[in-house]
Amino acid sequence: MAMKKHLAGGGMMRGRWIDRAWSGLIAGLMAFFLLNIGLMIAAVAVNSFGKRWLGTWLPEGWTLNWYAEAWKEFQLGSVLLVTAEVVGAVVLLAVLLGVPAAYTLARRDFPGKKLLMLLFLLPLMVPPITYGIPLATVLYKLHLGGTIYGVILANLIPALPFVILVMTPFIEQIDPNLESAARVFGASTGRVFRHVLVPLLAPGILAAALLVLVRTTALFELTFLTAGSDSQTLVVALYYAVFAAGVRATQSVDAMAMVYMVMTLVWLLIALRFVNPTQLVSRVREAPRGN
């Protein structure tokens, strides 16, 4: 950016003009980006409802047949069931394992804590495909590869650290005196958790669960590397459908893409009611506050 200090009055005027032009340019680029994304999504939607669409602005007629075809052809019913099972299990396990771990990391200081934080940060820094291949090798060796259990375990690897990193600041915000008070009256650790911490942490747990849900639904690589033909989630099934697009009608592939998009968007809208959009991607800023 070419910005200069302006000392004289004339320079000041020119500076304002440059500022305004710059703002316009940024707004224009942003609008251009969003317009194209919007049109791209609209193109998929129109194609999925269109009868025949060859080189015109809009299809010749409208139909719902492609959805029925996609449902049959891609066995969407069972794919959706697998997706729900995988995502549900990942969210549940990530919260069950992650919240207690986040509690200890937020409240206690112990030797090796920095190393432990590093262990939980690494999977979020390393792209899934890099550790996915050795992981898939181990899972296939254990006869877990190609099964739904393998898929769940693989998806837990980025999900669990994510819950821990999202939850740690939430726990730090809770006054430790509340726990001490409960302990003074003789509550065990389990009871402190159930009656003091969990109710206070409910918004944080909800936020973490929703974020994991959205991210797991969209996570492609790990499922792709570990799933068999009957343990695919929707995003992997969509990949194979697009991959084999030559033999299938593009409209029914787009119908499947719409099913995926609607499902993701619904969860995203629900999630955005409870969380800040930046939480979906940024866990790095939170991390250093953990130690």
Next chain:
Amino acid sequence: MMAAPRFDRALLLVTPATLFMLLLFIYPFIYGLVLSFQPMEEAGWLANYQKFFSTANLWMTIGTTLKLALPATMVNVALALPMAFKMRGTSRIQKLVTMLLVIPVTLGTVLIAEGMLTYFGPRGWLSQTLQWLHLYEGPIRLTHNYWGVLISLVISGFPFVFLLMLSYITGIDPVLARAASTLGASPAAQFRHIYLPLLIPGIAMAFCLAFVQAFSVLPSAVLLGAPAGPTRVISIAAYEAAFEQYDYSMASAIAMIMGFVQLVVVAAVLSLRGLFYRGPVAGGKG
């Protein structure tokens, strides 16, 4: 006064999560590392690495991947920084734009690829519009080549970098900028002299994370690119070794090389920014 003489039972709470990560993240990594030195054929322990660096369609993938990932990351950081700066307020329109930008992050690369095939394809709306405006005659070629993959990396990466930058920028106390504006600093001067110096570590971090994501590009390189030629990225080579030739040893070796290249770039960026080498940041190995 926390240090109790007896064993702190709270440590038990972190044990299951730790064991899980050790078993499913650290162990496979070490297993893969060891496996990569045990080639399938009877050969020396470095045979996989020798094969990688002496076979053109293997070692070329490093350059191919870098040629896609580096420009995409640079474009994204260069675009996201001023845009996130503009969206740092909390007005309704700023919130709306931020929300809209979240959508491509969650849709993921597969859906973006399918959308691009429909929209950017030779009969798509974009091509039709360009012809209608007489800007470009003949079909445009933005799919099944290098540009298709690059565009898809920009689309899927930009919102990620944007949200990351936004969270760094909103983390800077606005009082600093207000103080500067009291003294007559224009928004540009505020950006230049207050935000930018404070954002340097954030920019470096965003660059690294976005690069690492772009580097592992698999679905878009296959679906939107020319996976046999110009967009044969390193993850395709690793995938083929593992699931088409069932040579897990070679596949692990490629995964290790991939992690190493990422590590080198991340370390270069961080040292360029004058940061200290920090463990979590440079952990692009796995």
